[in-house]
Amino acid sequence: MFPNVAYIKANGECTGERILYNTIITVSHCIDKSYSSQRKFKVTYMDGETIRTEKVSFNKVKKLSKNLDKELSIFSITPKSSKQSFKATRVLPFEGNEEIIPKSVIIAGFGTTTKNNSSGKLRYGRSFYRGFSLTKSGSYRLYFQAKPKENSYEVLKDCIKVASASTNPIDGNGSYKELLNISESLKPRKTVINQAVCRGDSGGPVYFKTNEGELVLIGINSVGIYDKNKYPNLKKASDHKQCEAFHASAIVPLYSNRDFLEKYNVKVQIYD
Numbered sequence: 524m525f526p527n528v529a530y531i532k533a534n535g536e537c538t539g540e541r542i543l544y545n546t547i548i549t550v551s552h553c554i555d556k557s558y559s560s561q562r563k564f565k566v567t568y569m570d571g572e573t574i575r576t577e578k579v580s581f582n583k584v585k586k587l588s589k590n591l592d593k594e595l596s597i598f599s600i601t602p603k604s605s606k607q608s609f610k611a612t613r614v615l616p617f618e619g620n621e622e623i624i625p626k627s628v629i630i631a632g633f634g635t636t637t638k639n640n641s642s643g644k645l646r647y648g649r650s651f652y653r654g655f656s657l658t659k660s661g662s663y664r665l666y667f668q669a670k671p672k673e674n675s676y677e678v679l680k681d682c683i684k685v686a687s688a689s690t691n692p693i694d695g696n697g698s699y700k701e702l703l704n705i706s707e708s709l710k711p712r713k714t715v716i717n718q719a720v721c722r723g724d725s726g727g728p729v730y731f732k733t734n735e736g737e738l739v740l741i742g743i744n745s746v747g748i749y750d751k752n753k754y755p756n757l758k759k760a761s762d763h764k765q766c767e768a769f770h771a772s773a774i775v776p777l778y779s780n781r782d783f784l785e786k787y788n789v790k791v792q793i794y795d
Contacts, residue, residue, distance in 0.1 A: 525738070526569050527612055528645060528728060530633045533564030533581075538632040538727030540743065541568055542777075544609045545602060546789055549726030550745050550775065551586050551594035571604025587783040593662040594745060595780055597789060612740045613794040615731070618779045619655075619663060625731040627651050628667060628741060632724025635766045650729075653771060663779045665742060667729065668771035720747040721766035729774050739794045742776040 529539035529547050537553035547566060554564055563578040579598050587595040602609070617623060631647040650667040657663055725745065730738040747769035749757060754768045777784070777791065784791060 525631050525645065525647065525728070526610075528631050528633075529566055529568040530645070531564065531566050531726065536633060536723040537725050538634070538723065538744070539566065539568075540612070540726075540728040540740065541600075541609075542597075542614075542740070542784075542791055543611060543789055544606050545599050546597055547600055548595060548597045548743060548777075548784075550743055551588065551596045553726045554581065554584050554596055554598070566598075566600060568600065568602075570602045571608040573604070575603065577601060585787050587780060588660075590660065593658075593660060593775060593780060595743065595775055595777075595783060597784070597787060611792050612728070612730070612738055614777050614791045615739050615741045616778045616793050616795065617663070617665070617741065617776045619657070621655060624652050624655075624665070624741070627731075629730045629732060629738070630667070630720065630724070630727065630744065630772070631730070632720070632727035632744065634721035634723025634725075634727075650772065663776050664745075665729075665774040665776055666748070666771055667774060668748075669769075720744055720769050720772040737794075740777060740791075742774040745773045745775050747772050 527541040529541055529549075531537040531539050531547075531549060531553055533554045534552070537549060539547045539549035539553075542548050547568065562582075563580050565576055565578055567574060567576040569575075577600060579600065584596050584598045587593050615623065627649050628651075629647055630650045631645060633645055650669060653666040653668045655663055655665045727744045729741045729744060731741060732738055748771040749765075749768040750770070751757075754760075757765055757768050760768075778793070781791065
């Protein structure tokens with residue numbers, strides 16, 4: 524169902540999206556060499572009709588930024604299947620034009636799934652558009668939540684306030700550890716219809732499905748959002764308990780960061 528989703532094992536467990544035949548995109552905090560004693564990390568993806576796992580050097584990763592409001596990273600892979608066997612996901616051309624954002628989207632990821640913190644199993648669910656912001660650095664952030672807008676837990680300004688509190692660089696002064704405690708991206712619920720995010724879903728794709736059944740890529744999961752007043756001790760909780768608290772997620776859109784991609788000859792296909 525999601526042939527281009529990748530499983531990343533680096534600083535922890537994360538998700539990625541194969542945007543070209545030989546290129547995967549994720550978020551920077553998932554594959555930061557500063558927080559790993561290894562020289563390489565593992566990535567697993569669909570390679571034609573088979574599943575392929577390979578090791579990638581941290582030094583080969585290209586990063587837009589370590590700052591959470593535009594933390595995109597790309598790296599190359601070496602598939603064995605033919606190029607004809609791969610079909611890229613088209614990208615939604617969002618650049619502040621809110622009218623093209625769908626009301627609901629599909630979020631997929633390899634994050635927490637059960638109370639014993641098991642992960643590495645792809646799951647997906649629906650999330651609902653809440654709004655967007657333009658950060659101080661000039662980058663767009665999109666916000667999606669587990670419930671429709673009229674039934675939301677927070678008003679938009681509260682979501683942005685919580686999210687923007689975690690937009691510090693993720694290097695130095697323990698800020699990476701703080702990031703892990705804030706979130707990392709889907710939220711297990713009683714039904715599979717409504718989803719937020721959980722640890723391990725960072726870097727995962729956010730799609731919308733057209734009437735023709737095509738999946739169109741909007742952006743990449745960055746961090747989850749929760750109410751710090753309601754969950755003051757969440758940093759000490761298990762991954763699963765943290766997951767239960769996240770009611771929304773912040774997304775890094777791809778199209779508005781296309782200059783970074785094109786710098787490394789990554790030209791995505793645009794949905795129009």
